[in-house]
Amino acid sequence: MSRLAARSTLAPGAVIPVAATAASLLLGAGLVAASGASVGEAIAAFWEGMFGSTFAVGASINRAVALTLVGLGFILANRANLTNVGGEGQLAVGGIASTALALHGAERLPLGLAVAAPLAGAALAGALWGAIAGALKVRRGTNEVISTLLLSFIGLLVVYWSVQSEDLLRQPVTSAATLPESLEIPARTKLPTILADPSSPLHIGVFIAALASLGVGLTLGKSASGVRLRAVGLNELAARRAGIRDGRLVVAVLAVAGAFGGVAGAIMMQGELWILKAGFTSGYGFDGLVVGLLARGSAAGVVAGALLFGFLRSGGLAMEITAGVPAAVVVVTQGLIVIVIAGSAILMKGRE
Amino acid sequence: MLELHGITKRFGAVTALDDVSLSVRAGEVHCLLGENGAGKSTLCNVVFGVHAPDAGAMRLDDRPFHPAGPADALAAGIVMVHQHFSLVPTMTPVENLMLGPLRGRLRRDEVAARVRGLMTDYHLEVDLGRRVGDMSVGERQRVEIVKCLIREPRLLVLDEPTAVLPPEEIGALLAICRRVAAGGRAVILVTHKLAEIASVADRTTVLRAGRAVESVEMARADMRSLVRSMVGRDIVLLDRTMAATLGVATAAAPDPTALPAKGCPTSSPETARRPEDALVLDGVSFRDAAGALRLDRVTVMVKPGEIVGMAGVEGNGQSELGMILGGLARPSGGRVFVNGRELTGRPPAEITAAGVGIIPEDRQAVACIGPMSVAENLFLGRLDRFTRFGLLRRRALTAAAAELMRRFDVRGSGPDAPVAQLSGGNQQKAVLARELSVEPLVFLLAAQPTRGLDVGAVAAVYDHIRAARDRGAGILLISSELDELLTVADRILVIYRGRISGEMAAEPGNREAIGALISGHAA
Numbered sequence: 061m062s063r064l065a066a067r068s069t070l071a072p073g074a075v076i077p078v079a080a081t082a083a084s085l086l087l088g089a090g091l092v093a094a095s096g097a098s099v100g101e102a103i104a105a106f107w108e109g110m111f112g113s114t115f116a117v118g119a120s121i122n123r124a125v126a127l128t129l130v131g132l133g134f135i136l137a138n139r140a141n142l143t144n145v146g147g148e149g150q151l152a153v154g155g156i157a158s159t160a161l162a163l164h165g166a167e168r169l170p171l172g173l174a175v176a177a178p179l180a181g182a183a184l185a186g187a188l189w190g191a192i193a194g195a196l197k198v199r200r201g202t203n204e205v206i207s208t209l210l211l212s213f214i215g216l217l218v219v220y221w222s223v224q225s226e227d228l229l230r231q232p233v234t235s236a237a238t239l240p241e242s243l244e245i246p247a248r249t250k251l252p253t254i255l256a257d258p259s260s261p262l263h264i265g266v267f268i269a270a271l272a273s274l275g276v277g278l279t280l281g282k283s284a285s286g287v288r289l290r291a292v293g294l295n296e297l298a299a300r301r302a303g304i305r306d307g308r309l310v311v312a313v314l315a316v317a318g319a320f321g322g323v324a325g326a327i328m329m330q331g332e333l334w335i336l337k338a339g340f341t342s343g344y345g346f347d348g349l350v351v352g353l354l355a356r357g358s359a360a361g362v363v364a365g366a367l368l369f370g371f372l373r374s375g376g377l378a379m380e381i382t383a384g385v386p387a388a389v390v391v392v393t394q395g396l397i398v399i400v401i402a403g404s405a406i407l408m409k410g411r412e
Numbered sequence: 413m414l415e416l417h418g419i420t421k422r423f424g425a426v427t428a429l430d431d432v433s434l435s436v437r438a439g440e441v442h443c444l445l446g447e448n449g450a451g452k453s454t455l456c457n458v459v460f461g462v463h464a465p466d467a468g469a470m471r472l473d474d475r476p477f478h479p480a481g482p483a484d485a486l487a488a489g490i491v492m493v494h495q496h497f498s499l500v501p502t503m504t505p506v507e508n509l510m511l512g513p514l515r516g517r518l519r520r521d522e523v524a525a526r527v528r529g530l531m532t533d534y535h536l537e538v539d540l541g542r543r544v545g546d547m548s549v550g551e552r553q554r555v556e557i558v559k560c561l562i563r564e565p566r567l568l569v570l571d572e573p574t575a576v577l578p579p580e581e582i583g584a585l586l587a588i589c590r591r592v593a594a595g596g597r598a599v600i601l602v603t604h605k606l607a608e609i610a611s612v613a614d615r616t617t618v619l620r621a622g623r624a625v626e627s628v629e630m631a632r633a634d635m636r637s638l639v640r641s642m643v644g645r646d647i648v649l650l651d652r653t654m655a656a657t658l659g660v661a662t663a664a665a666p667d668p669t670a671l672p673a674k675g676c677p678t679s680s681p682e683t684a685r686r687p688e689d690a691l692v693l694d695g696v697s698f699r700d701a702a703g704a705l706r707l708d709r710v711t712v713m714v715k716p717g718e719i720v721g722m723a724g725v726e727g728n729g730q731s732e733l734g735m736i737l738g739g740l741a742r743p744s745g746g747r748v749f750v751n752g753r754e755l756t757g758r759p760p761a762e763i764t765a766a767g768v769g770i771i772p773e774d775r776q777a778v779a780c781i782g783p784m785s786v787a788e789n790l791f792l793g794r795l796d797r798f799t800r801f802g803l804l805r806r807r808a809l810t811a812a813a814a815e816l817m818r819r820f821d822v823r824g825s826g827p828d829a830p831v832a833q834l835s836g837g838n839q840q841k842a843v844l845a846r847e848l849s850v851e852p853l854v855f856l857l858a859a860q861p862t863r864g865l866d867v868g869a870v871a872a873v874y875d876h877i878r879a880a881r882d883r884g885a886g887i888l889l890i891s892s893e894l895d896e897l898l899t900v901a902d903r904i905l906v907i908y909r910g911r912i913s914g915e916m917a918a919e920p921g922n923r924e925a926i927g928a929l930i931s932g933h934a935a
Contacts, residue, residue: 283805284795287788299768301738302846303761303793384749 077354079407080400081368088393092385102383109378110371114255116378118262122331123344124363125265126151126372129324130348131362132276133190133317135355137204139280146193146208146343149215150321153180153189153336156222158249158326159229159242159336161251174248179268179326186322187213187315193310204314212345222336229336242336251331265327269363272320277359289313309377321345347394355403357386369394413438414459414477414490414567419468421454423833426825428454430622431468436567441589441599443609445642447620447866449823449835452602453495455619456571459600460492461485472503489566493556494865501545503746504767505538505555509562530561534591537584550581557588568592569600574608575864586612604642604866606635610715618642644865688752690716690855690886693735696746696912698732706732708910714855714886720892721901721918723930726860729910730890731773734859737888738770738778739763751854764793767854769847771861773890775836779843782832786824787813789831790846820845821872831935833901837869856880859890874900895925908932 092102109116130147137144158178166177189211196202221227222242229242253256253261280286292306300306325341334339347369355361376390420431429451436442444452457463459470461479471475477486485492500506503569507523521810522788524921526541531538536554548858553573557866560568569590573581593599603609609616609630617627618641626641664811691714698707707729714720718732735741735749739760750766771776778788790813791798798809813827822841831839840861847856856878862870877900881887891897897904903919906929914929916922 081892108442227795278803284799284804287784287792287795287804289793291784291788294783295777297740297778298781299792301740301760301772301778303759303764305759337650 076269076404077401078366080404083399084393084396084400088389089397091392092390095386097385102255102379102385105379105381105383105385106375107169108382110375112378114257114260114262116374118255119261120371120374121262121266121367121387122327122370124366125269125331125350126324126328126344127348127366127369128269128347128363129272129320129327131355131366132272132359133320134349134352135246135357135359135362136276136280136289136320137313138352139289139293139357140310142197142310143205144190144193144208144314145205145349146189146212146215146318146345147321147324147348148341148343149212150186150189151320151325151341152212152215152219153185154322155329155333155336156219156229156325156341157185157322158182158329158390159222161247162245162330163229163243167246167248174246175251175330178245178249178330179323182322182326182329183319184322186325187319188323189383190318191311191315196315197314198307198310199241207326208314216339216341219336219340221317223336223338240338244334245330249330250334251327261332263327263331265331267321268327269366272323273283273363275361276362278359280359294327307368311335317402321348324348350394350398354398356405376391415471415475416455416459417471419458419470421451421458421463421465424825427622429458429465432619432622432624433468434617434624434627436598436600437614438566438598439593439596440614441601441612442604443613443616443617444600444619445604445606445609445638446840447604447642447837447853447868449621450837451622451865452617453828454618454622456492456569456585456600456602458769459485459567460569475755486563490569491560491565491567493553494571495571495575497556499544499552499553499555499559501757502543504543505540508544508555508786509559512687518795525538526562527558531556532559533595534588536588546699548581549576550585553585554588561592565597567598569602571602572604572864573601574605575604582608583611606638610635611636619901624754639761639867649786651775654821663883678709687711689749690718690751691888692747692749693733694747695751696733696736696743696748698729698736698741700732700745707743710907710910710912711746712888712905712912714828714888716854716884717881717905719881719887719889719901721904722888722907723894723897723926724907725930727890728907730859730907733907734770734772734857734890734908735862737763737768737857738772740778741855752815757888759838761793764850767850767852769850769856769885771840771847771856772842772860773859773863773920774841779846780831780839783830784819785813785828786822786831786834786842787827790816790827790842809891816845816849817842820876823860837865837872840865840869843873844873848876850879853883853885856885856887857890858887860892862891862896894923894930900925 089099089103093099110120111117130151133147134144158181161178161181166174169177169308193204193207194213196207197204222232223240226233229241231238231243251265253263254266255258255262286298288304288309291302291304292309294304324344328340328344329336351362351365351369354365372390376387379385379390380387417433419429419432432455444455446452454463458465461482461484466738477487478480500511503828506520506527509525509527510520527540530536538551538554538558544555553576555683563805573585577585584917586608589599591599599750601612605626613630615627615629616633617759620626620642628639637906691712693710693712695709695711696707697705697709700706707824710733712720722730732741736743739758742757747754749755750768752767755766787809789810795804810827820841822834822838822845824838831842831918834842852932856877865873877887877889889897889901898918899922904916904926906916906926907927
């Protein structure tokens with residue numbers, strides 16, 4: 061019995077998500093048909109949106125960058141048995157910090173600092189947001205799921221406030237038609253693109269995400285900190301007795317997860333949005349959380365999941381615009397992928 | 413009734429059971445005797461259908477018996493009480509019983525009536541009105557037994573039931589086993605205490621290293637031969653300590669090596685270097701979250717090179733004392749000094765750095781992280797020694813762990829296997845290995861260090877504690893087994909309701925007086 065189970069769990073990490081994704085996409089196609097749109101047209105648009113042009117590919121990868129960072133933050137904290145659902149708020153405060161610095165002074169900094177300073181500021185802001193949840197947990201025992209979620213709502217509303225008030229980040233109001241949003245950030249603070257092809261939006265955020273993935277992978281798999289995080293996650297009391305400062309570690313890991321979210325927000329801001337608007341995070345924080353959940357603790361899994369969701373988002377947008385398929389279909393398909401992958405994981409566990 | 417033929421079970425490279433055959437008859441108590449890791453629990457799990465054997469066959473009533481899981485075993489009338497109970501603490505016994513085997517619409521009253529019937533038949537004392545969480549371990553165990561008996565089983569398997577019990581409750585449990593057998597049912601009782609076997613078993617099978625080395629009728633059994641079979645060497649090698657653990661201690665003449673003379677440690681050259689006491693607890697008090705005073709101005713001094721025993725029934729403040737000494741709780745009053753340095757309320761890392769080793773009473777909760785490897789557990793607090801450029805040097809860690817495992821005779825499939833796979837005795841040896849390799853060791857707290865361990869492991873624990881004492885460490889040995897304290901400690905303090913109620917020399921002649929203090933009768 062145990063031998064059989066061993067064989068079937070050989071590569072579940074890879075086989076199950078792929079099969080689940082394929083099945084969900086088929087179901088998605090069914091939904092497209094049910095919504096009345098032409099399936100052929102929809103698939104063509106979907107493909108076009110994902111891989112049809114250098115723009116499509118670049119935009120998809122840029123989306124994946126933000127998702128990767130949030131997902132990495134999730135699995136890092138999750139190693140200590142912490143569930144950081146605050147990605148959305150961490151993106152939001154990161155975006156605010158990045159915009160504020162980009163608009164107020166970073167432009168004049170030499171070398172790459174014009175780009176790096178807003179990114180660093182965003183990391184700090186996100187870290188603070190995460191650390192608040194960590195400190196609440198350590199000092200008061202507040203469940204981090206609740207605190208990070210509530211901090212997300214606060215973060216989103218702070219964005220809203222920032223772009224409503226001229227004292228904060230709103231552009232100067234010149235007429236009744238002035239939108240509640242920031243000025244566009246200066247060109248020098250925007251993330252440089254990688255390819256010579258001007259139609260490709262692919263920017264250096266990819267390198268940041270790649271470095272972060274490598275760092276998180278090494279931390280979890282090969283470092284002493286990874287072992288300590290796991291120890292705290294498995295048995296806090298025994299970890300503390302062994303001399304691990306578990307309280308510090310909890311605050312630190314939630315701060316790092318928050319910093320990842322903050323940088324992701326800055327990358328969205330400096331990479332392609334360039335203007336701070338209410339709701340700019342548009343669910344990336346929660347999608348990143350799902351990516352992290354599906355990755356089951358693997359940094360490579362986060363990258364794969366983020367790419368999948370990044371391309372799906374692009375394809376979905378194209379489907380909506382050119383083939384008139386409701387955006388909800390894409391959302392539903394994403395939901396199906398999550399349920400099928402998570403469900404199959406539970407099934408596997410039950411069989412062991 | 414149940415016959416096992418040539419049962420073999422392997423876990424990876426480890427052969428847990430090697431060609432084991434035995435038979436159990438209706439109406440008998442069949443004891444399985446063996447050291448930790450001898451395969452006793454595995455054998456029970458095979459019978460109960462948890463593990464499928466790799467080779468061999470079982471027959472139940474002369475019919476082949478291949479349980480695919482515990483459900484099959486239960487259907488065949490085999491029930492098992494595990495070492496770890498499965499009861500819902502917030503429910504009463506009757507509510508717990510209604511969760512399990514009983515289906516359909518059952519009235520609480522009917523279940524309660526059946527439970528009362530069983531309680532009278534088998535003299536099982538259980539307070540049905542209390543929640544399981546408020547019960548003593550012994551009472552919980554009786555609820556587990558009722559839970560099994562209510563199924564009208566034919567075979568009751570008890571996996572080390574006495575390991576978790578305080579001494580005064582063991583006799584009652586053994587009497588229950590006899591009554592269950594007298595009703596025509598069969599009982600398999602796993603233990604490593606010889607004294608229990610003598611009083612309860614009809615037959616005994618001795619397991620050693622996965623093999624059934626001896627199977628005897630108790631009427632014809634020779635205790636010496638059983639011990640020899642169990643530990644694989646002759647009883648003449650057993651010192652008083654081991655005899656005490658086996659429960660076959662006699663009023664033997666004090667053995668100078670086992671019972672050091674009083675006053676000897678202070679004259680050793682080691683102590684001259686350390687004029688300070690290894691440990692001073694100065695009026696330590698502790699109030700729990702509910703406001704109850706758990707420790708009341710406890711003052712204890714432990715000199716270097718001295719083993720101070722702390723006797724008492726569990727729950728009289730020993731756990732709280734352990735938490736405070738380990739840095740997991742802050743005293744509400746009083747101060748703690750180690751080697752003259754104040755450590756009151758300091759974090760565990762600082763306490764360890766000050767030369768304090770802690771063997772906590774609850775290994776699972778405080779000392780071991782089951783899913784993590786032995787190596788990780790051994791060096792969790794010292795991982796920095798094994799990092800280069802921020803990365804862990806796994807090979808060096810594994811090698812260091814292997815060395816430590818060899819020195820402390822921790823047996824298992826290797827340093828990289830999860831610590832949960834080790835037997836209890838080997839887990840405890842791993843904890844000892846970690847806590848005794850604190851350098852320099854100034855003070856060691858050993859709280860219930862031998863609970864649930866077999867003879868060989870107990871002797872190893874004592875040897876290590878004595879060796880630490882001989883190197884000049886001060887040791888506080890908290891134990892609820894008076895025999896243990898009389899054998900190992902130099903002097904004995906008694907803790908009763910959070911207070912030190914008395915102090916006695918660790919001499920067998922003081923047994924009665926210490927016993928009186930333990931039970932709260934002032935001396």
